[in-house]
Amino acid sequence: MSIAPETAHRVALLMGAATEAILWGPARGWVQTRHAGSELKCRAGSGQATYHKFDPHSRRHTITYGRQMVAAKFEGITSQGWLSTREIQGRGYFEGEVSTCNLLAHTCCHEFAHLLQNVSGERHHGSVHNAAFYRILDEMHTSGGAVAVRAFLVEKSRQQGIELPRSLMTLDDVRDQLSRFAVGDTVQFGQAPRQREGRIIRVNRRTCTVQGTGRWRGARYRVPVSMMRHSR
Ligand SMILES: [Zn+2]
Structure with missing residues (x-):
């Protein structure tokens, strides 16, 4: 299933909203005890690039969700070979089920895990996806954060008339x-x-x-x- 760029853009914005409401909300206090005045801003990018960035001067965390990354996650076939697919299957997130819906929710968690990793000082050059990163990501899945993000995305998309496929990609x-x-x-x-x-x-x-x-x-x-x- 392929979607229009404008729909992909709206989904990218919803991923940002989910990240801010479900993940940043509860973590904000802890983050601010480490870096007073830190804030998070999520945005939709026009390309594929999806990443977390921290500017130490303004203490602003930015997470960008690329519109083309969203579009690709609606097309089952491209999903094999992605890191998010390997993480869902390899670590058993969402019962190991790869669907558009799970991939998008997992992507929010993955990027937010980079934020937490950065704040806890565990992000090192050359080993970004390290053991500390996966401890954080595992925790986001076992704590119910990931499921809550997925529920938010499904609900808000539906309100905008966008159906996030839940069928499994094979x-x-x-x-x-x-x-x-x-x-x-x-x-x-x-x-x-x-x-x-x-x-x-x-x-x-x-x-x-x-x-x-x-x-x-x-x-x-x-x-x-x-x-x-x-x-x-
Ligand atoms: Zn990453």
């Missing part, structure tokens, strides 16, 4: 898509103006390894099957 969809590609095929991937071209040198479980051709000669990419199409 690897079978990916296999179907992959069967259309073979080693040696010339493919295009990415979106204009950053569209690239290359030749498939390996078909993996969820992606293809593509050797760049033309302007992209010398580069190698791992491309999710949903982002790839045959060149004409």
Whole structure:
């Protein structure tokens, strides 16, 4: 299922609202005992980028939810290979069930865990997703925070006429898509103006390894099957 950019933008804003209301609300007091005057502002970005940032001068935490990240999470097929998918399955969050709804709620928790990690001084260069980070993230899931975020997102989206799919995404969809590609095929991937071209040198479980051709000669990419199409 694909959604309009404008819908993705609204969902990104709702993710920000969920983060501020459900996660920041209860944590704010503790954060402010460590850094007096800290505040959190969530925003919707226009690209894929989704991240937490802290500005020590203004003591402002910012979490950006990218509109294209939201859109991608509505398209089941791209989900394999994402960190959030691996975390849900690998750590058993939401009973290990990967759906649009769970991915979006988990993304809020993931970014907020970075905020808490930052405040507790456990964010280190080169080891961002470290043991301390996962202790925080696990806690957000076991404490019921994650489920509350999901309930908020489902409810507020519905009020805006947006249905967040709860159906499970399966690897079978990916296999179907992959069967259309073979080693040696010339493919295009990415979106204009950053569209690239290359030749498939390996078909993996969820992606293809593509050797760049033309302007992209010398580069190698791992491309999710949903982002790839045959060149004409
Ligand atoms: Zn992260």
